[in-house]
Amino acid sequence: MLKTHHCGELRLEHVGQHVSVAGWVHRRRDQGGLIFLDLRDRSGIVQVRIDEQDQPAAHAAGSSLRSEFVVQVIGTVVARPEGTANPELPTGEVEVVPESVVVLNASKVPPFLVNREDVVDEEAKMRFRYLYLRRPNVQKNIILRHQVVKFIRDYLDERGFVEIETPILFKTTPEGARDFLVPSRLNPGTFYALPQSPQQLKQLLMVAGYERYFQIARCFRDEDLRGNRQPEFTQLDLEMSFVQRDDVMALIEGLMTTMANKFVPEKQLLTRPFQRLTYTEVMEKYGSDKPDLRYDLAAVDVTDIAGKSGFPIFVQNAGEGKPIKAIRVPKMGANSGMQLRKETANLEDLVRTVGAKGLAWMAIPEKEDEEVKGPIGKYFTVDQKLELFARVGIQPGDLVLFTSDQRDIVYAVVDTLRRHLAEKLELADPNVLAFAWVIDFPLFFWSEEEQRWDPSQHMFTMPVPEDVPYLDSDPGKARGSQYDLICNGQEVAGGSIRIHERAVQEKIFPLIGQTMERAKEQFGHMLEAFEYGTPPHGGIASGIDRLIMVLSGETNIREVMAFPKTQNGADLMAGAPSPAEARQLADLFIRVVEPAKKS
RNA sequence: GGAGCUGUGGUGUAGCGGUUAACACACUGCCCUGUCAAGGCAGAGACCGCGGGUUCGAAACCCGUCAGCUCCGCCA
Structure with missing residues (x-):
């Protein structure tokens, strides 16, 4: 290792120790005979003091340093003289006096300031993503994300959940969002679809008897982007057998509460337990199914x-x-x-x-x-x-x-x-987390376009038990056993108890304009599975990106993703998407049709 | 598919019909031994996103186009 300590961990207790630290030049304050160097790594910043009299060689090296150079400093930790400590810095009571300062790699002048939190042009952020990600405040978000995901894994593991990976190459479905398609080379003219969520697979895992499943799952939806929406995103996806609505809600509520207390203790939960609002109530009062309750x-x-x-x-x-x-x-x-x-x-x-x-x-x-x-x-x-x-x-x-x-x-x-x-x-208090459940969604919305009912969540959502008769008499009145978790104006989770009986499922298909034949084509594997001993089950999925947004107080999803895409779905750093080679297309039996030019 | 906003040195902004295109930060050189958003002095760097048009004259006004962003549609 080129370093014995991280920059941000040095304290008075290290005084007298011979250390090697390495990182990036955060700032250099050159006073001629005395140079102060702020050396930064992931852990924080430590000051290096280079005195021309005492360390002429190091001083010469220090004079040539510029912002974002990568350097190794070998030297001794000393206490700063009386009156020169910096209370703003965790390492502010000490500094490193070097024997040697080695440039491991120089840096061009960066296109924007890495050592400040100034606003930067969005295109520059994207094009030089690795530099934007180097900013301490951005690193904080990305590391928080790691910690939250680790917390979730531990929390669910302790409660008997099994993490199971499901395929990224799966089957296209007619429902829901537009699919990303992947051509199959081995089966010309056919396509996989990237999963919009592992919905079907997790239900099949319940049929398979795993009882408690979860996954930190990448999901893909080929729809237009928004400030809180990217074409690929990450969900905490989970499913449980032998549960009712309150069991799933209690699990998630416990998880969210513990998580919030652990990672953002400065933020207050608006209510505990989380309040439960009906869909009708929030729409009438706030005009939204995910109102900001702050x-x-x-x-x-x-x-x-x-x-x-x-x-x-x-x-x-x-x-x-x-x-x-x-x-x-x-x-x-x-x-x-x-x-x-x-x-x-x-x-x-x-x-x-x-x-x-x-x-x-x-x-x-x-x-x-x-x-x-x-x-x-x-x-x-x-x-x-x-x-x-x-x-x-x-x-x-x-x-x-x-x-x-x-x-x-x-x-x-x-x-x-x-x-x-x-x-x-400025009415929304940034130090409040206004978690709330929204329940009693209608099972269907009437689609004027299609002249039929559309499921408000998905076609496997169970109606609340007392509303099952409405499926025959008045489908618009039937409420789903769906629950959404909202926080500060974002939908951060949504789930439901699923239909596990074929008879109920068969009532749904005609209402949403699916003939039994068509349903069997698309979902035959599901219907078949449900005939082999399906436990009552339900689950929920939570958008990790949005969760991190809410915890970190960011207003854009790009700030909590390492490599997000622009509103046009482009990666400005790598230049994706890009045309494919003729050879690649030939292998896939794909021919590109130029889009019609606007006149 | 639609609506809106933005585009001026490396970055953030000012300028909105006639300016040597201004300012801050960054950058370069020099001075400086207790700074920590260091300071001081000097300096370099912009044909104002791109293409048309209006005008005696356009960074500015108009049209188109590209890019980024926000929103509507879309997102079970």
Whole structure:
């Protein structure tokens, strides 16, 4: 080894020891006859002091050092003189006095500063990924990720889970996301699909009697990227036999709580045990099935009151059964008239992007004797206003936003406004983890496009027991035994109890537009397996990347992945994807068709 | 497939119709023996993403295009 110690571990107790440390030049402070060097490795930073008088050779070497050079320093640990310790640094009470300073490798001037946390152009981050990953704050995220995954493995191992790998080359399925396909050379014209999740395989492992399975599983979905979505990502995937919904939820809740306490003890859990909210509840209040519960900004239904006002749009919408919802924004109504008009115009532009036709508002004055501001105040009688204010919990100085439209648009508006306002007003406490369960999802959503029911999770989700009769009478009313875990506005896990009886499964297929013949083609292996003694089972999958985002407080998934892709799905460092050689294509019996040029 | 934002020395930004294109950090050289975002002095470095157009004149205005980002659709 070229090093006897890591830079960040040297303390007063090492004083007098002869050590060898090696790492990168974090900073160099050259005062002529005296050079201070901050040497950095993964463990941290230690100061090296090179005195021209005492160590002329080392001093000469030190003078030539530049940022990000890789050097080895052999020398003695000494206590810093009185008054020169640096309390900011864990190693701040000591420094290394070198006998020799050896450049192991020089470095070009990096394209951005590695020794600062400055914002960097996203393209540069990607193109020089290895340099971005060298930044201490990024290393922290990547190492946290390792520790969390190790914790999960240990936690589940202690509870009798077996980690089992499942194939990356598997079978395409018609349901769900678009598959990444891999051509088969040995079977011309046929394709494997990369797994969207090991869903089917883990259920088959339950049939196989493993009882408790888990996997840190890479998953692939060929859909457009988002700030919290990459085409390949990692899930903690698990499945348990002989369990009911609460068993799976309790396991995950224990895991998440222990993990949060262990890795981010400074962050408070919003509630313990995690609160359980129904799908209907979160949609009506927050317009989202994964609301950020660190702040309120909840929507209140005021259809009855506003529908009786004189505002024609509200009256008409209420008559057509469209909801009218109000959101109270504390303090924002106290702005000047001009600011208010500007703000509300911005908000109106924002909600138009999700399909709203407009945005009504009222600003409540801080002084009692002033009039309510805003375009719709005049349509409400004094009594209606009082009733409204009581319902919504209005305080002086508040701004109240109103939205009314088809229900799904109202939801989108509420969600969009909440996210936007929370960010603008800095309402989300970064030191809170707002874990919550969302339960009682509808088993199906009606697809207008396809004119049929679509499973809201997947086709193997068991209905809650008392809703099984709805499968025949009113499928839209059936709730699934699904549970999602949300935290700070992210869905961090989702699972369900599965159907293990063929009779129930056979009721599902026709509802989602699958004939039995087609179902047998696609899922014959599953149906067949279920006839050989299938235990009741259920499970859950948790997005590791999103979990690390939430724990580290990052707002983008790229910050917690070592080598992520751009929004176009490209790797700017390696230049993937790239065209294949003609020879490779020939081996695979693949011919490339040039995409049609836009005229 | 659609909407929006951004693109100016290596990095982050300013400039938004006429500027020797400004500033900070980084970089180079010199000075400096207790610094730790070291300091001081001097200096180099940008045809303003690319292609058209408007104009006497474009970094700036218009059109197109490329790239990055955010969002909608999509993501069981």
